[in-house]
Amino acid sequence: MGKTNRTPEARESRPVGRACLVEACGTAAAGPRPARMVLVELASSREPARWYCAGPCAVYGQALAEVRALPVGGER
């Protein structure tokens, strides 16, 4: 386990695991910005850029992106 040259994986598109009633919340940011949504993106994360509601959802999305930026193996 000496090698640390992990390459970025293909960006995942699994569920974000947050129940939100707003339809576009947590969707991959492929299209134009939905109303009231903010972009959450972390370059080093395996989590793709996503739209979230401004506020708690965006905070959640940021945390999720940070968790998924951790080396594989530390992720649960």
Ligand SMILES: [Zn+2]
């Ligand atoms: Zn939301």
